[in-house]
Amino acid sequence: MDRDKILAEEPDAVIVATGSLPRMDGIQNSNPGEPMSGYDLPNILSSISLLTEGRNWQCSSAVILDDTGHYEAIGVAEYLVGEGVDVTFVTPFTAFGHKVEDALQVEPALERMAKTDGKLKILTRHRIKSISENTVEIAPTYEAPTIEVAGELTVLVTPNMPMRSLYDELHDCIDMVTIVGDANSPRNLQKAIYEGHIAARNI
Known part of the structure; x- marks a missing residue:
């Protein structure tokens, strides 16, 4: 998914979990x-x-x-x-x-x-x-x-370094955009699961 494909769906909320790279x-x-x-x-x-x-x-x-x-x-x-x-x-x-x-x-x-x-x-x-x-x-x-x-x-x-470019492209275009996991800041799996859980509950 890229910015244009996501905007074409006209979503009410987007959770960006694009991870990180070495x-x-x-x-x-x-x-x-x-x-x-x-x-x-x-x-x-x-x-x-x-x-x-x-x-x-x-x-x-x-x-x-x-x-x-x-x-x-x-x-x-x-x-x-x-x-x-x-x-x-x-x-x-x-x-x-x-x-x-x-x-x-x-x-x-x-x-x-x-x-x-x-x-x-x-x-x-x-x-x-x-x-x-x-x-x-x-x-x-x-x-x-x-x-x-x-x-x-x-x-x-x-x-690792976060892959957050998609979030940066979307955060001014959609009312509710949340970034979670390594895309936010590379850490461990438990923290990523927690952040994803909280992001979903907040929709």
């Missing part, structure tokens, strides 16, 4: 004023691209940036390690998957990956400084020397 601009939460260089190279993928578009990669080494601390980056790591890839897992947080510790998703994943002969290396309190064709320069989030690791592929797991 943010691939090189910005990291730990150092937002210092975007990584090389983020636009062809060997950079989002987690969605990696997991939904088939085998659109071929590599023996990969770097994963986990800037969310959730299950998404854990899934990417387990997938690549399971394919025999040497993975360097980089996160600014103090622990691997710290936001899903309470859901008991971390230790089982680590146990499975521990059987892969040291394919996973975890760097907490770190960020990506620059990316090249075969290597990635990694820096601590604090002042310290950088290190270089092998990385034929880099997967960025970052907060």
Whole structure:
């Protein structure tokens, strides 16, 4: 649906739930004023691209940036390690998957990956400084020397950006237009369900 098709229906109310897309601009939460260089190279993928578009990669080494601390980056790591890839897992947080510790998703994943002969290396309190064709320069989030690791592929797991253009096109044309879920602000599924429920009840 686009603006013209929606207006042609002459709706009394519209709920916009268009979701969000991966943010691939090189910005990291730990150092937002210092975007990584090389983020636009062809060997950079989002987690969605990696997991939904088939085998659109071929590599023996990969770097994963986990800037969310959730299950998404854990899934990417387990997938690549399971394919025999040497993975360097980089996160600014103090622990691997710290936001899903309470859901008991971390230790089982680590146990499975521990059987892969040291394919996973975890760097907490770190960020990506620059990316090249075969290597990635990694820096601590604090002042310290950088290190270089092998990385034929880099997967960025970052907060998404909202897809709200349809809402912006409609909000002056229809009396009741509500934006919900990730289109409003990327967060978790529970919040999206809640917002959709409230929007529907308010019609």
